[in-house]
Amino acid sequence: xxxxxxxxxxxxxxxxxxxxxxxxxxxxxxxxxxxxxxxxxxxxxxxxxxxxxxxxxxxxxxxxxxxxxxxxxxxxxxxxxxxxxxxxxxxxxxxxxxxxxxxxxxxxxxxxxxxxxxxxxxxxxxxxxxxxxxxxxxxxxxxxxxxxxxxxxxxxxxxxxxxxxxxxxxxxxxxxxxxxxxxxxxxxxxxxxxxxxxxxxxxxxxxxxxxxxxxxxxxxxxxxxxxxxxxxxxxxxxxxxxxxxxxxx
Ligand code: COA
Numbered sequence: 541x542x543x544x545x546x547x548x549x550x551x552x553x554x555x556x557x558x559x560x561x562x563x564x565x566x567x568x569x570x571x572x573x574x575x576x577x578x579x580x581x582x583x584x585x586x587x588x589x590x591x592x593x594x595x596x597x598x599x600x601x602x603x604x605x606x607x608x609x610x611x612x613x614x615x616x617x618x619x620x621x622x623x624x625x626x627x628x629x630x631x632x633x634x635x636x637x638x639x640x641x642x643x644x645x646x647x648x649x650x651x652x653x654x655x656x657x658x659x660x661x662x663x664x665x666x667x668x669x670x671x672x673x674x675x676x677x678x679x680x681x682x683x684x685x686x687x688x689x690x691x692x693x694x695x696x697x698x699x700x701x702x703x704x705x706x707x708x709x710x711x712x713x714x715x716x717x718x719x720x721x722x723x724x725x726x727x728x729x730x731x732x733x734x735x736x737x738x739x740x741x742x743x744x745x746x747x748x749x750x751x752x753x754x755x756x757x758x759x760x761x762x763x764x765x766x767x768x769x770x771x772x773x774x775x776x777x778x779x780x781x782x783x784x785x786x787x788x789x
Contacts, residue, residue: 545574550729552589552736554582554634557596564602565595567647572621579628589736589743592728593638593651597721598663600638603646606781613772618678618765622647626679629654630757633744635735639728640664641721649697650679652714653688656747657731660706661721666714667703673784674776676767680760688713 544560556578558565582588595601604622612619618626629636629651638652641661649666652658660666670677677685677698685694689712696702697712709715719727735743771777 544568544571545578547578549587551733552587553592553729553732554578554585554588554590555592555594555729555732557594558601559596561596561599563605564599564643565648566602566605568605569608569619569621572619572625576621576624576628579625579632583631583633586740588634589738589740590635590637590732591632592732593636593655594725594728595639595641595644595648598642600640600642600644600664601646601648602643603648606784609772609777609781612769616766616769618768623761623765626761627758630680630754630761635732635743635747637728637732637735639719639724640666640715641724645669647679649714650677650681650684653679653681653684657735658709658715659717659719659724659727659731660709660715661724662706662718663721664706664709664715664718665703666697666705666709667701668698669701671699672701673780674774675771676764678761678764678768680757680764682764683757683760 546557546559548555556575558567558571560566582591608619617623636655637657638655639659640652642663642665644652644664644666646668649668668677668681681698685698693712697704704712704714706718710718
């Protein structure tokens, strides 16, 4: 467990808060590990009826901690904790919700594609600058994004790296509604409580029917991870990270 991920319960709702504001909620291995553990534990916890992801004011997450990318390149994959979290998203049995106030970069955006209900604030900015960093998409987003929003918009988000504002996120089917920043957490908890109050087994089965088999998503996560790690070793990717870390970009 890490101090940068806070778990709390409100009735049948488990809230998972990413809380590393000084680094814009960039996700470390420990944070991924803590979130994976929380998701897996919730699968077997009858008291949990819905899970709500939260960030801090103005920032949902700046994505993977860029400092960890060097380690991923050396190990040849995305890192055990990252993969554990991505797989836990896919096999999560409880409905997943997110309240996104402000920035959601990289996995901060792709994790939303696994959520069942997403609220964004009027200052939300969702982006996946994978290709700008000479990388490829992850979290099975290469499979989920075209399903959710169609090829053209998936390409704009994942390959062109253009950020989506709140209205665009809703139009693309990535989010359900735009909510004022100061209301978004309350609205997130209300939606999560609404779901948690429904007959649990009926929710679970209905969600399973809607989502279908997780197999293709799990396979795509592995396929993307291999390619991602190979890309990390490329000269163009190294140059992009150094530019960010040295603030020369
Ligand atoms: N990994 C590691 N550190 C990060 C980070 C990341 N993904 N995102 C932000 N940070 C750190 C910054 O290095 C900075 O640290 P410092 O205060 O010690 O210098 C701090 O968080 C604040 O970030 P800063 O860039 O000053 O804030 P900003 O408001 O100007 O910009 C972002 C915010 C998110 C737009 C910008 O930080 C950014 O582009 N981050 C990288 C996002 C990214 O590429 N993620 C990976 C996608 S695959």
